[in-house]
Amino acid sequence: LALENDLAEAIGTDQLEMFLQPQFDAAGQPDGCEMLMRWTHPVRGPVSPAVFIPAAEESGLILPLGDWVLREGCRTVLRLQEAGHPLPVSINVSPRQFRQIDFAGQVKAILAETGADASQLIFEVTEGLLIENLEETILRMHELVSIGIRFSIDDFGTGYSSLGYLRRLPLYELKIDRSFVQDTPGNPDNPGDTAIVQTILSMAGHLGLRVVAEGVETREQADFLKAAGCTALQGYLLARPMPVAAWLQWQ
Ligand code: G
Ligand code: G
Numbered sequence: 590l591a592l593e594n595d596l597a598e599a600i601g602t603d604q605l606e607m608f609l610q611p612q613f614d615a616a617g618q619p620d621g622c623e624m625l626m627r628w629t630h631p632v633r634g635p636v637s638p639a640v641f642i643p644a645a646e647e648s649g650l651i652l653p654l655g656d657w658v659l660r661e662g663c664r665t666v667l668r669l670q671e672a673g674h675p676l677p678v679s680i681n682v683s684p685r686q687f688r689q690i691d692f693a694g695q696v697k698a699i700l701a702e703t704g705a706d707a708s709q710l711i712f713e714v715t716e717g718l719l720i721e722n723l724e725e726t727i728l729r730m731h732e733l734v735s736i737g738i739r740f741s742i743d744d745f746g747t748g749y750s751s752l753g754y755l756r757r758l759p760l761y762e763l764k765i766d767r768s769f770v771q772d773t774p775g776n777p778d779n780p781g782d783t784a785i786v787q788t789i790l791s792m793a794g795h796l797g798l799r800v801v802a803e804g805v806e807t808r809e810q811a812d813f814l815k816a817a818g819c820t821a822l823q824g825y826l827l828a829r830p831m832p833v834a835a836w837l838q839w840q
């Protein structure tokens with residue numbers, strides 16, 4: 590509870606900052622980026638989103654927080670464009686945020702207010718979103734896709750939903766969870782993970798979906814993924830999450 594009170598107070602202050610982690614195509618060119626929240630508490634120091642995002646989802650704070658993330662995503666789209674290095678910007682949208690009755694309306698209002706181009710935004714959602722109210726989710730996704738937003742399934746392969754949804758949702762991308770990427774190209778203790786990655790890539794290819802491999806940490810993983818036809822790589826090997834200003838300097 591203390592954490593939640595502190596988080597509520599942190600919204601709108603410089604304790605919270607969105608970092609950006611670039612994604613690279615097979616030729617090594619940046620072709621996208623993911624925005625990731627960072628919280629530096631004045632006393633506790635850095636608090637991991639793996640800790641405070643679940644707490645925010647539980648308490649409902651994810652709603653004002655998610656609103657702020659959307660705004661920051663739009664601002665980042667504009668900053669990257671103004672700097673002459675436009676890139677599609679991916680943001681994480683939590684199920685609770687997506688399920689708000691007027692979520693599509695909120696997105697439209699923020700786009701209108703900021704003037705950002707919807708086609709530069711990608712919403713990462715998890716399979717957890719697909720377990721309940723699938724019909725409503727599909728309708729809402731289509732509404733957002735009709736204004737230019739693209740959708741990505743984050744942590745793909747770790748949820749419990751059936752693969753049938755892949756045919757029914759207007760998807761642009763799958764992100765292979767880093768738990769699978771970690772054991773490629775060949776961990777003798779875990780040969781199944783390489784097979785899973787190859788199967789995801791093959792299936793995505795047939796469905797016309799872009800694939801981002803997450804958590805790429807070694808040259809061997811990168812070489813394997815590129816040879817297997819992965820569209821884009823994201824991970825510490827290539828770049829760590831960084832402030833937007835640092836990325837613009839690095840460009
Ligand atoms: O950046 P890091 O790997 O520490 O993030 C840990 C978890 O927090 C990941 O599951 C990531 O998706 C989530 N996360 C990070 N930033 C955001 C955000 O802005 N919104 C939401 N909903 N989740 C986020
Ligand atoms: O759940 P989601 O995929 O949104 O979470 C992404 C998280 O993965 C972020 O918290 C980010 O900081 C982290 N991350 C990004 N690249 C790497 C990496 O190469 N290795 C590890 N261990 N984590 C990474």
Ligand code: MN
Pocket residue numbers: 623681713743
């Ligand atoms: Mn993500």
Ligand code: NA
Pocket residue numbers: 743744745764765766767803
């Ligand atoms: Na992920």
